[in-house]
Amino acid sequence: MRSLVFIVAAAFLLTPAGPAAAAGQHGQPELPATRAHMPATSSCAQCHTCDKPTAAEPCLVNCPRHGGHFYGSHDVGEGPDVVVIGQLANLYKPVVFSHKLHAVMADMNGGCTNCHHYSEQSGVIPPCRECHAVDRQDADLSMPALKGAYHRQCINCHLDWSGEGSCSYCHEESGSAAGAVVHDPTDIVGIQHPKIEAVETYTYETSYADGPVVTFHHADHVEMFGQACVDCHQGDSCKRCHHGENQAAVPRTLDHVASCYTCHAERDCGFCHRQESTPRFDHARSTGFDLKDYHGGVSCQTCHSTPDHFRTPSSRCGDCHIHWEVGNFDHALTGLKLDDIHVEVDCTSCHAGGDYNRTPSCTDCHDEPMLPKQWPGTGPRTKM
Amino acid sequence: MVTRRDFFKITGTAAGTAAVALAGVETAQARPALDPDRMGVLCDFTFCIGCRRCEYACAGENGLPQGALESYDDKSLLEKTRRPDRQTFTVINRYPALAGQSGSLDVKVNCLHCEHPACVSACPVSALVKNARGPVTYDASRCIGCRYCMVACPFQIPAYEYNEPLTPRVMKCTLCSDRILAEGGIPACVEICPAETMVYGTRDALLKVAHDRIRNHPGRYVDHVYGEYEAGGTSWLYLCDRSFQEVDLPAVANQSPAEVTEAIQHGIFRGFTGPLMVFILTSVILKSAGKGPGQAREDKHE
């Protein structure tokens, strides 16, 4: 998973002062640590349900699930990028949880305590399993076991958020070879995000005297060049768009997106910086090769194998369509349905030298020029 | 004709014989005490994600028609209100989110295993029995197929195999009694639930957990543990974010309907005082009416 940190423990859920922590603290003669978070006026009954709590049975009341015992502030970048949850992986492969992504999203509303309902006073967030029993049978009835805790944490939000609740959304079955998780977990805007309506063309005024105008056709890059959002917007903050009512929108800077150089490294300044805005990409105008109807629907990669290496292919049909020969090319597609005699004739007999752009010469076979009075078949009297 | 002495001798003997012969029935009226540590299930609808894995596990556990696991991913079924039937002991129904809130509510429907079950009280041949540990179990070999249990159930749960000509059964959740009555087992639906919507434990402990949840999350729940008192209390306890009637759970009295019928039955038949009194009264009328002026007056009627 590229350069991401793999941690085999997740760190969200926890109850107030779970059994483990409580046992340690209450074993001591005085109650130093727990006193601090309790108002001096509070009674024992505020936290304990029985009269005489013991280390073995602290009989603690349930903590409020949200906004409870959580200390300190944490920066979004502080946590791990990705957490692999594998403690319970028997039926399924470990779940790859994009912590960073969720942290960024949480930062917009609610913060860490959306999930982390407990931290030690030092601010350290213990792993879920410290309180939530792995084995259901050992679980305290008042809190879910580890599996339930994880599931509630994820599924309830995801159902609200996107209505997505199927197992395979997070889990890949242990036995299956095919990867169920098809999305890039680091793709902020790539996962289950409603379609973002972008402006078709951005025109920038720059201070570069030789070419102050930079035209960026966003639509071309998405629709024509097949760029995914994450290809440019990786690391972009949700806050770019989801800023609060009272917060100013984060101004758009080149830092937010991958630089144009990532793809256009070999281009000079003038490729972007012009005296005036440029129209959207047009194959015929820019390259001299009109795609016409035949090539209009063909993806760029079919002819230009890789985006960063735009080799210019030959404009000669035969250089690409090497498999075309008599019998497997439907000549009617060109608008001319060859008659019974000509359909048997070798392609190069008419198209001399394999140049299919040139109008064939009838005189190669016939003594008199037949065209345009007579055609070697039926169809619109149009030049190919 | 029968003499007066003969009459009382015969009637007395008959009454005595009837009382002795039916005394065995009388003993069946005592209800066995429930185990203080009897088990139950707390089902918190607010955690249910509608994955229908409980339906899958239930079908497998009870030998009911079970589709492939993937077939339970069909969420369209959640949209129509279903009821448990002869092939499904538990179903999940989906209800729309409350106004101003996100997320729908999924509700699990199955036998609630009443503390004082009307079906058990109704069954004439003890085919349905309340186990002291919690489950209401059914013994098809005892059943005569009268379906009075279905009439009696205040939650309308039992289903019937009407198309079975010879061995139809009453079909309902068993609380996985085979599993839980063996040490350490938990009901199949509770076990499979990924969100731990259900907690299995002693009823007393679950009631405490339920009330703790309500107290600790006042906005999340209505202050009502369904099944704590309904129909005299049930083994299944429900928590919900809205009135239980909005999720089609009936507003039943806190008293088991069986309390009333049993009071009537016991009032009339305890010690056979009712029938004996009618017997004696009729005998006295028979003897005295014959001697009274009624006979003489009779022919003057009309």
Add this chain to the structure above:
Amino acid sequence: MSNRHAVPFITPGVRVLLALAAAGLAVLAIRLVWGLGAVTNLNDQYPWGLWIGIDVATGVALAAGGFTTAFVAHVLHRHKYEVLVRPALLTAALGYTFVGLGVCVDLGRYYNIWHYFVPGLPNGNSALFEVGMCVCLYLTVLYIEFLPIVCERFLGRVNLPGALRALNGLVEGVLRVLQRTLDRVMTIFIILGVVLSCAHQSSLGTLMVIAPDKLHPLWFTTILPMQFLLSAFAVGLAMAIFESILASRSLKRPLEMDVLAPLARIIPFLLTIYFGSKLIDMVNRGSYRYLDDGSPQSVAWLVEVIVGVVLPWAILLTHRLRRRPGWLFSAAAMVVLGVALNRINVFIIGYKPLYADGPYVPAIPEIVLTVGFISILVLLYRAFVFIFPVLHDEGEVHHA
């Protein structure tokens, strides 16, 4: 014995009844081979339908004539009513036999009915157990009560065919002893019949008390057992009058108006108590507010009360009308209809399951079987009347 009667056994009406009976038996065969689902519209919401509502509940109510006439004639010593006792007894015996059969047809596992008598299984808390047990015992009592009629029919007339001729004397002797014994103990069985009838007529009402949220409030009350018993008293006498007039007409015998009219005088009194308990209970529970909601239940309740109680009450209290066979018959029929309707209302129309998609409507085969069973019952009644001295013969005096 057809010489005792002025009409032949087979009439066009009887042919129709035979056809209906055959159709009913055909449905029975289908039910036995393919199950309840094949012939009924019963489902998980409506576990009880026509067969319980009519064959059983209504059947038990209409067979109440057996114990009510016996009570009036034998217990109250109004001996002139004894002419009605035997027909009512026959109706009750046949009626209860068919109640038992009707139950068995409806039971999913009818072959387990003997579990009622297996130690450890009977559940004394169950009103249905009480009903079943009492019906069983009462049926036995009814058969015993009918035995003297059998004795009377054959005593001195035993004429076994062929080789069995030698046994004639023995059978005569047995019948004589039987008759003498029965004569001594019959009082006990009459009283037992009254006790058992009171017990199960009321318990039949207890059945629905266990479903407070399903039975419509117009009928649901914890005093339903008492109302069932009170209505059984009234319908018992009405049924005796109804069938007496019907049998007399059918067999072209003179009407027993001098007996029927005075008996009919008791009915308004019983109806008053019954209706009073209904009204007081209605006011007490405030259920009258359901009367004007236009629901099928409210209409059914009004029909039940107006046709079954108010109209016959008015007719029977009018001296002039009570003496006229047509009016008397109509009034008796209305009481019968009213109580039958009450049972149907309690068990079918007023039964509102919690999650029903629509109302229960009986399937055609269900109706055919019920009609078939009633036809068989009527045919058997006719046959018994032809064979045994059930109906009062002019100048003949029955034993007490």
